[in-house]
Amino acid sequence: MEHIVIIGNGIAGVTAARHIRKLSDKKITLISAETDYFFSRTALMYVYMGHMRWEDIKPYEDYFWEKNRLELRRGYVKSIVPKETTLLFDDGSHMTYDQLIIASGSTTNTFGWEGLELEGVQGLVTKEDLEALEKNAPNKKVCPHAVIVGGGLIGVELAEMLRTRDIEVTMLVREKAFWTSVLPHVEGALLSQHIQSHGVKIIHETNLDRILGDSNGRVRGVVVKESQEEITCNLVGITTGVKPNISFLEGSGIETDKGILVNRKLETNVPNIYAIGDCAQQRDPIGNRAAVEAVWYTGRMMGEVVAQTICGKETAYNPGHWFNSAKFFDIEFQTYGWVQPSSKRKDYETQFHWKHQDHTKFITLAYDKNEGTFLGINTFGIRMKHEVFDRWLTEDRSIDYVMDHLKEANFDPEFYAHYEHEIRSAFKNKTVTA
The missing domain is CATH 3.30.390.30 (FAD/NAD-linked reductase, C-terminal dimerisation domain)
Structure with a gap:
């Protein structure tokens, strides 16, 4: 029986698995180093805020996977050997495949700042990040003040989360107004005002220079590049965007740039290997769209498209209007x-x-x-x-x-x-x- 292996159990990988199962009886294995079961990543903030429990953000009951004959493997893929159609895991085990879908998602984008390794410095992308936030900022007593580096969607989510626990928040935003790399200035200015009305301090036209630690290896503050001002804080949230999670592909022969290079059918340069979701990069961007789209619904669309192709109906990715x-x-x-x-x-x-x-x-x-x-x-x-x-x-x-x-x-x-x-x-x- 043909074996389809999917690296990643986010929205892209799970959608591909579900649609392949609807169309075929192929053996399907989903691999994840993060969690046993698929969860809604966009709902992580609501767990911290107390609006939902962890079990509430799992779209499917745990029995769903066995019922639909979707095998789950918890583990970290260290490398891929395409010539042997084999995945090597960090625990020394291996797995073979007939067709491989890489849906490894994103990781926090950092820029080599001094102090990134300190305890209390983190992003907000994974379940591990959420667990770290509960440890680093459980309440105002443990974490009186947080600094968020960068704006955008993840930055404002983190700010809202922290404010629900009455933690003081300062955001370092390099633009003159909020998220003006995406929005017209007039909208960014209105958003800056609105975010500040919720008790968040925004320092515009500001960049991080370095992160400072104490003798115990924990963050104690940051230094602003322009003024060299030191801001004392107990948490540093790095929200300067995300990047494709593809470091494990080094030496595999799979062509990469910012992400894994794919054509319209989401095929890589290696036969029988596809890439979808946040980790995929279109060789020729579609219209005004970015070559890498770290967006929930485009990951879902890619999962549906690649399922069609793998099941014998070659289909091109066409996401339509933005x-x-x-x-x-x-x-x-x-x-x-x-x-x-x-x-x-x-x-x-x-x-x-x-x-x-x-x-x-x-x-x-x-x-x-x-x-x-x-x-x-x-x-x-x-x-x-x-x-x-x-x-x-x-x-x-x-x-x-x-x-x-x-x-x-x-x-x-x-x-x-x-x-x-x-x-x-x-x-x-x-x-x-x-």
Whole structure:
């Protein structure tokens, strides 16, 4: 019986396993060094915050795996020997495969700062990171003050988590406003204000120089690069992004760059070896998308695609229009299409910004100033329908059409407030506030 081995039991690997099982009777083994069972990584924060228990973030009951004949192997793959179709584990054991899917995910991206090895310095990517956080910052008495290096989605999640335990938080953000590597400056500035309203201190245009430790090897502070100011703290959260977890592939002959290089069918340069999820890098990026996409839903899509190919129906990865969602404390964020930050904005792109007077609801619409075509939307504090914007992007609707039909995108008009009239009026008058 053909043996499919999947390295990694995150959303990409588990989706591939589930869909291969739906389509075939092949033997399937999932390998993970992190946990016995698949869990929802995006829900880790809610365990720390007390909203959920660990067992609540496992999407499937433990019996699911045996029932569906999905074998689980707990272990760390040290290396791959493609010529022998063999995986070598760090405990000296090995496993052979017929086809291999690498779904090894991401790891915290660090930049060689002095002091990274100190106790109390950590990222927020894995279950191990969550367990370390419980040890390093169980309460305000043990951890009065934390410094978070970097902004972005992981940074704001960590800040929210720590604030629920009344721990003081300082964020070092290198941009002039929050997450402006992704968002227009006006949105980043509003987010900076909102995050600070939750008791978080943000120091903008600031970089970490080094991390300081005490005589016991525990963090005691950080030094800011620009001013050489020392900030005393008991925890340093490294949230400067993630990178593909691929160090174990060295010497395997599998081609890598930032991630594992794959074609549209998610095939590597080695026959019968595929890569999906956060660790995969498209040789030719798709449209405006990044070559490496560390996003939950793209990992799920890749898992579905590779299952089709492995089961005899070659399928190309086609993720469609860009979308994503997140949360900044109590402000929900959605994005559909492309709303570029200032550094990436094309000559033809113009943007319309609207904000409510309470500063917790704001949007940006991007459109082609020459053709009038709708390009994308960012929404904060206003929930809208994915399917509607996805259809409008496919139909190349004009910005005027989108404005005239904006109420159709209201997520649930019965329960959600209406702002479409104010937004449309502001657009026609070219003002920016309600």
